[in-house]
Amino acid sequence: MPAVLPPVSFDPARGVAELRTPNSLYALRVDADGSPRHLYWGPPLDRAALDTLPAPHSPARSSFEAEAAADELAPQSGARFGPAGLQVRFADGTRGAQWRPAEHRITDGELRILLTDRHFPLAAELCYRVRPDSDVIERWTELRHTGGPDDGPITVDRLDSASWTLPPLSDYRISHLVGGWNSEFQLLRDRLPVTETVLTSRRGLTGHHAGPWLALDDGSATEEHGEVWSTTLAWSGSWRITVHRDPVGRTTWTGGFGHEGLSWTLHPGEQLTTPVFAGLHTSHGFGAASRAWHDHVRAHVLPDAEHDRPVVYNSWEATHFDVDHRGQLRLARRAAALGAELFVLDDGWFGARRHDRAGLGDWTPHPGAFPDGLRPLADEVHRLGMAFGLWVEPEMVNRDSDLYRAHPDWVVHSPTRTATELRHQLVLNFARPEVEAWALRTLDRLVRDNGVDWLKWDANRAFTEAAWPGRPDPDRLWIDHTRAVYRIMDRLRADHPHLRIEACAGGGGRVDLGILARTDQAWTSDNTDPVDRIAIQHGYSQLFPAATMAAWITDSPNGATGRATPLRFRAHVAMAGVLGLGGDLTAWTEDELAEAADLVARYKRIRPLVQRGRQYRLSAPDGVTAVHYAAADGTEHAVLVWRPATRFGHQPPALRLPALDAHAHYLDADTGLRYSGAVLRHRGIDLDLPAGDCASRLIHLRRHHP
Numbered sequence: 001m002p003a004v005l006p007p008v009s010f011d012p013a014r015g016v017a018e019l020r021t022p023n024s025l026y027a028l029r030v031d032a033d034g035s036p037r038h039l040y041w042g043p044p045l046d047r048a049a050l051d052t053l054p055a056p057h058s059p060a061r062s063s064f065e066a067e068a069a070a071d072e073l074a075p076q077s078g079a080r081f082g083p084a085g086l087q088v089r090f091a092d093g094t095r096g097a098q099w100r101p102a103e104h105r106i107t108d109g110e111l112r113i114l115l116t117d118r119h120f121p122l123a124a125e126l127c128y129r130v131r132p133d134s135d136v137i138e139r140w141t142e143l144r145h146t147g148g149p150d151d152g153p154i155t156v157d158r159l160d161s162a163s164w165t166l167p168p169l170s171d172y173r174i175s176h177l178v179g180g181w182n183s184e185f186q187l188l189r190d191r192l193p194v195t196e197t198v199l200t201s202r203r204g205l206t207g208h209h210a211g212p213w214l215a216l217d218d219g220s221a222t223e224e225h226g227e228v229w230s231t232t233l234a235w236s237g238s239w240r241i242t243v244h245r246d247p248v249g250r251t252t253w254t255g256g257f258g259h260e261g262l263s264w265t266l267h268p269g270e271q272l273t274t275p276v277f278a279g280l281h282t283s284h285g286f287g288a289a290s291r292a293w294h295d296h297v298r299a300h301v302l303p304d305a306e307h308d309r310p311v312v313y314n315s316w317e318a319t320h321f322d323v324d325h326r327g328q329l330r331l332a333r334r335a336a337a338l339g340a341e342l343f344v345l346d347d348g349w350f351g352a353r354r355h356d357r358a359g360l361g362d363w364t365p366h367p368g369a370f371p372d373g374l375r376p377l378a379d380e381v382h383r384l385g386m387a388f389g390l391w392v393e394p395e396m397v398n399r400d401s402d403l404y405r406a407h408p409d410w411v412v413h414s415p416t417r418t419a420t421e422l423r424h425q426l427v428l429n430f431a432r433p434e435v436e437a438w439a440l441r442t443l444d445r446l447v448r449d450n451g452v453d454w455l456k457w458d459a460n461r462a463f464t465e466a467a468w469p470g471r472p473d474p475d476r477l478w479i480d481h482t483r484a485v486y487r488i489m490d491r492l493r494a495d496h497p498h499l500r501i502e503a504c505a506g507g508g509g510r511v512d513l514g515i516l517a518r519t520d521q522a523w524t525s526d527n528t529d530p531v532d533r534i535a536i537q538h539g540y541s542q543l544f545p546a547a548t549m550a551a552w553i554t555d556s557p558n559g560a561t562g563r564a565t566p567l568r569f570r571a572h573v574a575m576a577g578v579l580g581l582g583g584d585l586t587a588w589t590e591d592e593l594a595e596a597a598d599l600v601a602r603y604k605r606i607r608p609l610v611q612r613g614r615q616y617r618l619s620a621p622d623g624v625t626a627v628h629y630a631a632a633d634g635t636e637h638a639v640l641v642w643r644p645a646t647r648f649g650h651q652p653p654a655l656r657l658p659a660l661d662a663h664a665h666y667l668d669a670d671t672g673l674r675y676s677g678a679v680l681r682h683r684g685i686d687l688d689l690p691a692g693d694c695a696s697r698l699i700h701l702r703r704h705h706p
C-alpha cells in the first residue's frame with residue numbers, strides 16, 4: 001500500500017511544501033535566499049517523483065535576467081522585471097522587500113510561509129489552505145508592520161493575494177469573461193499574447209465588463225478533455241489580475257484587490273490581509289473545472305447550500321417604480337397561484353422614489369403607496385404561503401433625498417471635483433464607521449419591523465471621484481467600503497438566521513466568491529431575453545453553480561430586446577438556474593397562467609438536480625445547446641435543451657449524454673420510454689423538438705432497474 005500523504009506538508013530538509021487535493025498536487029520550494037518559488041502544479045506525483053523535478057530556475061539567465069524563477073508572490077526587488085505582487089515603500093524611500101530564510105507553520109489544512117524583511121520591520125505570510133474533498137487551493141497574503149512607535153509608516157502600493165505559475169506548455173490560451181450591463185458573463189477564449197495581459201475592475205465593484213476568473217490551457221482543451229488551470233479572486237470591489245506570458249515561454253499570473261495606483265499606509269502594529277485567490281487544476285477539460293468550482297462553492301463558500309432556493313416572483317419588470325399596496329397584492333395572488341414561494345417587492349417602495357431621480361437613501365415606505373407601511377403586504381404574502389422579500393440599494397443615495405440633505409459629506413466625493421452622477425445617484429462611503437453603522441441599523445430595522453425574509457441587495461453604479469476628504473489615507477475606502485458591505489451582510493445573517501440575501505448590481509455586476517460567501521444567489525442579468533440568456537448562463541456556469549443563478553420567466557416580447565418567444569422556451573432556459581417569475585402576470589391569459597403553473601411544478605420536480613447536481617454543458621449541431629444536471633448518485637437526470645433558430649431541412653440532431661452510465665438503463669419520467677445508457681452515451685437521444693424558432697425540451701430520466 002502506498003503511504004497516504006497528508007494534504008499539507010513542509011519538509012525543511014528539502015525546503016519543499018506540498019499541497020495535495022484529491023486530484024492534484026501543488027508544490028513550492030523555499031530557496032536559500034528566503035524566497036518561496038513555484039515548483040509544480042498538476043496531477044498528483046509521489047514524493048520520489050517530485051524530487052526528480054529540477055529546481056526552479058530562469059531559462060534565460062544572462063546579465064539582464066538574474067533571478068527570474070517564478071515567485072509565489074513576486075516582490076518588487078532584485079532582478080525581477082515582471083508584474084510585482086508586492087510593492088512597498090519605506091519611510092527612507094527604499095522600495096521592495098528582501099526576505100530572510102523563511103519559517104513555516106501548518107495547522108488544520110493551512111500552510112503559512114513566514115517571511116521577514118532583512119532590514120525593515122515588515123513581515124509577510126503567504127497562506128495556503130486545502131479543504132477536504134476539494135481540488136481548490138485557497139491562497140492569500142497577510143502583511144504586517146512589525147515595528148514600534150519610532151518606526152515610520154510603510155506604504156503598500158500593491159499587495160496581491162497570490163501569484164500562480166503554469167508548467168511549460170506548447171502554447172497558451174486564456175478563457176475569461178467580459179460583457180456589460182444586460183450582457184454579462186460572455187465567455188472569451190483567446191490565444192494568450194506574449195506580453196502582460198491585465199484583467200481588472202477600477203469601478204469599486206466586481207464589474208459587468210470583466211470578472212476575476214480565468215482559465216488557462218495549451219489551446220487544445222475541450223469541455224471534457226485536457227488540462228485546465230483556473231483561478232478566481234474572492235473579492236467584490238476593484239481588482240487586478242496580470243497574466244504574464246514571457247518571450248521564453250513561461251506563463252505566470254498575479255492578482256489581488258485594488259486597481260493600479262491605489263496605496264495603503266501601514267503603521268506600526270497594523271496588518272493588511274488580502275482576499276482569497278483560489279485555484280484548481282484538472283486533467284478533464286473545462287466541464288470538469290467548472291464542476292470542481294461548483295462543488296467548492298457549494299461546500300465551502302455559500303453560507304447555506306443545502307436549502308432549496310425558492311421560486312421567486314419579482315415585481316420589477318411588471319411595475320417598475322409604479323408600486324403600491326393593491327397592485328403588488330394583485331401580483332402576489334397570481335404569483336402564489338402559479339407556485340411562487342417568495343414574493344419580492346422591487347424598487348420604488350420607499351421615500352419619494354417614484355422614479356430614479358429621488359428617494360434613494362430614505363428607507364421608509366412611501367406614504368401614498370403603502371399608507372399603513374409594508375407590514376400588511378408582508379402579512380398577506382405570508383398568508384398566501386410565500387416568503388416576503390424586499391429590494392434595497394443601501395450603498396447609494398439620490399441627491400434629492402432626506403439622507404443626502406442631512407449628510408452630504410457621507411458620499412464618496414472630492415470637494416474640488418464635480419461629482420459624476422450615474423443613474424442620478426452617488427455612492428455612500430461605507431468605509432466611514434458612522435455610515436456603516438447607519439446602514440446596519442436601517443436594514444436591521446427594516447427586516448425586523450416588516451417580516452422581511454429576503455433582501456435583494458442592489459448596487460447600481462461604479463465609484464468615481466473616489467476621495468475621502470480630511471482622511472490622510474483616502475485610498476483605503478476602495479477596500480474598506482467592500483469590507484463594510486461584507487460585515488453588514490454577515491451581521492444581518494447572524495442576527496436574523498432566517499434571512500436570505502440575493503446579490504445584485506444592475507444584474508450581474510457584483511458576483512464573485514467574496515459576495516457569495518454571504519449571499520444565497522445572484523441576480524444574473526437584467527436581460528431576461530431567453531436567447532441572450534443562454535450565452536449569459538453559459539459564461540456564468542464556468543465558475544458559479546446553478547443554485548446561485550437566478551433566472552426569471554418574463555413577458556414576451558422581451559422588454560430589453562423586443563424578441564417574442566414561447567413561454568415554454570422562456571421557462572426551459574430559466575429552469576437551468578434558480579427559476580423565478582418576473583412578468584406582468586395580470587396581463588397573462590388563463591392558458592398562459594395554466595401553462596406557467598405546470599412549468600413551475602415541473603421545475604420543482606427537477607430542482608434538487610439543478611441546484612445540487614453535477615452540471616454538464618452539451619452542444620449538438622445546428623446551434624443546439626443543452627445542460628445536463630445529474631444527481632450525485634447518478635440515479636436521476638434532467639437535461640434542458642434549447643434550439644434558438646430552426647434551419648430548413650435539418651432534423652433536430654440526436655444529443656449524446658456522456659455523463660450517463662453505459663451499463664445502466666433509464667426511464668423517461670414523463671413519457672415512460674425506456675433507454676439504454678450505452679445508446680444515450682454513444683448515439684444520443686432523439687430530441688423531438690417542436691417546429692419553429694426557440695424550440696426547447698426538458699428531459700427527465702430516472703435510472704431503471706429492470
Ligand code: GLA
Nearest residue numbers: 316346347504505506507526
Ligand atoms: C437594477 C436591478 C433590477 C431592478 C432595478 C431597480 O437594475 O438589476 O433587477 O431591481 O435595479 O431599479
